[in-house]
Amino acid sequence: MLDIKFIRDKADLLKKAARDKNSNPALVDELIGVDRELAQLRQKVEEGRAQQNQSAKDIAQLEGEARQQAIDATSSLKVELKQQEPKLKELEEKYLALMLQMVQPALARVPLGKDDQDNVEIRKWGEVPSFDFEPKDHVQLGEDLDIIDIPRGTKISGSRFYFLKNEGALLELAILRYTLDKLVAKGFTPFIPPVLVRPEVMTGTGYFPGGEEQAYAVGVKSGPEGLQFDELHLVGTSEVPVTSYHQGEILDEAQLPLLYAGISNCFRREAGTYGKDTHGLYRIHQFQKVEQVVICKNDPEESAKMHQMILGNAEEVLQDLQLPYRVVDVCSGDMGQGQIYKNDIETWMPSRKGYGETHSCSTFHEFQARRLNLKYKAADGKKHFCHTLNNTCIASPRILIPLLEVYQQKDGSVVIPLVLRPYMNGRETIQVKKRG
RNA sequence: GGAGGGAUCGCAUAGUGGCCUAGUGCGCACGCUUGGAAAGCGUGUAUCCGCGCAAGUGGAUCGAGGGUUCGAAUCCCUCUCCCUCCGCCA
Numbered sequence: 309m310l311d312i313k314f315i316r317d318k319a320d321l322l323k324k325a326a327r328d329k330n331s332n333p334a335l336v337d338e339l340i341g342v343d344r345e346l347a348q349l350r351q352k353v354e355e356g357r358a359q360q361n362q363s364a365k366d367i368a369q370l371e372g373e374a375r376q377q378a379i380d381a382t383s384s385l386k387v388e389l390k391q392q393e394p395k396l397k398e399l400e401e402k403y404l405a406l407m408l409q410m411v412q413p414a415l416a417r418v419p420l421g422k423d424d425q426d427n428v429e430i431r432k433w434g435e436v437p438s439f440d441f442e443p444k445d446h447v448q449l450g451e452d453l454d455i456i457d458i459p460r461g462t463k464i465s466g467s468r469f470y471f472l473k474n475e476g477a478l479l480e481l482a483i484l485r486y487t488l489d490k491l492v493a494k495g496f497t498p499f500i501p502p503v504l505v506r507p508e509v510m511t512g513t514g515y516f517p518g519g520e521e522q523a524y525a526v527g528v529k530s531g532p533e534g535l536q537f538d539e540l541h542l543v544g545t546s547e548v549p550v551t552s553y554h555q556g557e558i559l560d561e562a563q564l565p566l567l568y569a570g571i572s573n574c575f576r577r578e579a580g581t582y583g584k585d586t587h588g589l590y591r592i593h594q595f596q597k598v599e600q601v602v603i604c605k606n607d608p609e610e611s612a613k614m615h616q617m618i619l620g621n622a623e624e625v626l627q628d629l630q631l632p633y634r635v636v637d638v639c640s641g642d643m644g645q646g647q648i649y650k651n652d653i654e655t656w657m658p659s660r661k662g663y664g665e666t667h668s669c670s671t672f673h674e675f676q677a678r679r680l681n682l683k684y685k686a687a688d689g690k691k692h693f694c695h696t697l698n699n700t701c702i703a704s705p706r707i708l709i710p711l712l713e714v715y716q717q718k719d720g721s722v723v724i725p726l727v728l729r730p731y732m733n734g735r736e737t738i739q740v741k742k743r744g
Numbered sequence: 745g746g747a748g749g750g751a752u753c754g755c756a757u758a759g760u761g762g763c764c765u766a767g768u769g770c771g772c773a774c775g776c777u778u779g780g781a782a783a784g785c786g787u788g789u790a791u792c793c794g795c796g797c798a799a800g801u802g803g804a805u806c807g808a809g810g811g812u813u814c815g816a817a818u819c820c821c822u823c824u825c826c827c828u829c830c831g832c833c834a
Contacts (some may be wrong), residue, residue, distance in 0.1 A: 351794070354803045363801090364815040368762045375814090382814040558791095560753095689773095691791095 309678035310410045312343060325413035328420060328640035332409075339406040346399040353396055356389045382674040408517055412675050414640050415649045421639025424665075427652065428639065433623065434632030436656050441718045445659030446709045447588040450476065452720055452740050456589065456705070467586070468578060468593045472705060475738040479724070480596060480704045482731035483711075487598045487625055487702040488571055494621065496569040496600065502573050503547035509552045512680040514646040514672075515544070523580045547698045550601045552680055558691060559684040565604035565614060569701065572597065582652055589705045590664065590666030595704040603677075605684060606692040612649075612673050616697040619651055619669045626666075628727045631710050632656040634663050646675035653700075659715040666707055669699035 315322060319340060363382040370378055419428045450456025455476025461469040466610035472480055492498055504526060510516040515523065524542040543549060550570035559566075574597050585591035600618040604610050619635070626633045638650040649671040654663035677683070677693040685691050715723045720740040724732055 348792080348804085354794075357804085358802055362816080364762080364813095367814050379814045529746075 309407055309675065310412060311674075311678075315339065315410060316343070321413055322410065326411045328414065329411050329643055329645065330422070330641050331411045331645065339403070339410065342399060342403050342406060346396075346403050349392065349396055349399060353389065353392050356385065356392075358580055360385055360389065362724050370578075390474060392439070408511065408679075409645075412646050412648055412673070414643055414647070417637075418643070418649060419637055419639045420641075422641040424638075424642045425448055426639040427636040427642060429634050429636050430651075432632075432634040433627065434630065434656070436632050437658065437714050439658075443713065443716060444720070445588065446712045449712045449716055449720075449722060450589075450708075453722060453738050454741050455479070455738065456708075458588070465593075468591065470589060470592060470705070475732070476705075476708070478732055479708065479711075479728070479738075482705050482728045483629075483707060484571060484596055484598055484701055486628075486728055486731050488569060488600060490625065490628075491567075491569040491598065491600065491621065491701060492566070496567040499546070499550050499553070499568055499570045501543075501546050501553070501570050501572055502551070503546075503575070504545050505543055505549055505552070507539055507541060509548060509555070510541050510543075513548045513551050513676055514553060514679065515548065517571060518645065521620065522577050524575050538636060542575035543572065544576045545574050545597060545698075546599045547601055547654055548570035550599065551603070551676055551696055551698065554603065554682055555680045557682065559603070559682075559694065561605060561684050561686045564684060564694070565602055568601040568603070570597075570599045570601060572599075588659075589709055590660075590706070595703055595705060598701040600699045600701050602645070602697040603682070604692050604697070605686070606674065606695055608673065611695045612719070614695075614697050615649065615651075615669060615671045615699075618697060618701075619653075622653055622667045622669065622699055622701050626653065626655060629711065629725050630705075631707075633666070638668075640730070644670070646672050648673055648675075655707070655710045656714070657710045659709070664706075664709065666703060666710070667700040672696045 310322075315336070319336050322336045325331075326336065328331040360382060363378060363385070367375060367378045367382065411474075419426065421427065444452070447456070447458065450458070455472065455474050455477065457471040457473060461471050463473075488498055505541060507516060510519070510523060523544060526542065527541045529612050547570065551574075553568070554566075574595050577595060578591055581591060600621060602614045602618060604614050623633070623635070633653050633655045636652050636654060638652055643650050647670045651669045652665050653667035653669070655666040656662075656663045673695050674693040676696045682694050682696075683691045684694055711725070712722050715725065717723060722738045724735055724737060729736060
């Protein structure tokens with residue numbers, strides 16, 4: 309959400325932002341029109357209410373004939389006011405719906421572009437491996453090592469589902485735990501959040517409206533007349549519940565920045581991706597992720613610092629795992645409605661012969677905090693909306709793609725990265741075995 | 745699933761149709777007092793939206809939404825959340 313005053317003053321800037329992010333610039337003028345109409349009607353209604361309030365006070369002092377006359381006069385005023393209320397309500401709803409669709413302009417440094425093709429590489433780390441044998445892809449490795457079972461996942465739950473088993477299951481838990489421990493050592497507070505959330509939480513973090521078809525819904529109110537159901541949504545990332553943890557609260561400036569690490573299952577419908585990335589574990593409906601969430605004070609410099617910090621943490625994990633990666637500046641067209649700056653980290657995936665997205669680091673400034681009504685009290689007693697940011701720290705099983713593929717050996721075994729061995733009971737390799 | 749009780753200002757509480765412009769206590773802030781401190785005394789202490797340079801002022805909000813009424817924290821309806829007990833349950 310943006311400040312309405314900002315929208316009124318900077319309409320042109322917002323229209324440009326909408327165009328740059330492949331959104332609809334016409335909504336800006338529509339909102340400004342509704343805003344103007346709403347202000348006029350609201351003033352009229354409020355004047356009426358003030359008069360009504362005053363009359364009620366007067367009546368309390370009156371008696372007999374005069375009292376009855378005053379009551380009759382106020383009754384007709386009341387009827388008049390009632391007639392305006394549906395229109396007021398309609399305008400308010402329209403206003404809110406449009407407000408929720410306003411696009412936050414990206415920082416000036418963000419490259420303009422249409423989609424992820426236009427993202428700009430800003431640095432690379434590590435050496436892309438070369439093999440003196442014919443390397444397998446992670447699907448083949450997973451099958452030969454009996455640690456990934458995609459056919460049975462599909463049998464049980466449909467396309468884009470899978471089983472991890474044996475060392476595959478242990479390896480995922482090892483990576484997650486290793487990453488979480490690292491963040492905790494850096495002062496992050498670990499969270500296991502609810503993964504089913506109310507729709508207002510999806511709205512608060514900016515996923516709704518617009519992203520409804522990407523989220524699984526549970527118990528949506530669609531039953532026969534009179535029947536009530538819970539409406540809950542499975543989150544696509546723990547960013548949603550963790551950023552919303554302080555929804556509606558007023559924090560103390562001294563508490564900030566809050567560094568939170570959420571670990572959860574993540575669920576994504578991946579609507580509109582039929583036929584895209586259908587092979588293996590790249591694009592799936594359910595995965596686990598350790599997510600970094602930062603809530604900091606309302607200061608662009610502070611936000612920028614936090615952005616670099618959480619970006620650095622993710623890079624550190626990849627460096628620990630010795631996985632080559634690159635960092636890109638995400639272009640305007642590939643950014644979300646509320647994000648003003650975003651970096652993706654792409655890790656080298658031998659089977660794709662290229663870098664594939666494994667992390668996404670976003671700065672929001674006030675966008676989410678306004679929707680969540682999340683403020684803090686500054687030292688001078690003034691209240692400000694917080695700034696929020698988030699970045700993946702590790703997401704599995706997608707990270708197993710580069711990990712298995714890069715660490716495979718000629719004999720078909722996979723070496724377990726050094727840093728993960730303590731989390732794998734000291735195991736050093738995963739050996740080929742017959743599928744059970 | 746069943747039966748009860750509750751939600752009021754940061755916290756705790758009062759408030760059963762107009763005296764509520766929501767009282768009191770605690771906490772917090774400022775001031776007085778003091779050599780300094782405590783105690784005491786005084787003043788102030790919610791959020792959002794509008795108008796105003798400002799002091800100020802209009803509106804909304806007593807869990808949420810609707811209703812009754814000239815007037816609702818208070819009466820009615822619906823919902824949400826919390827607590828207690830019973831049943832079921834990993």
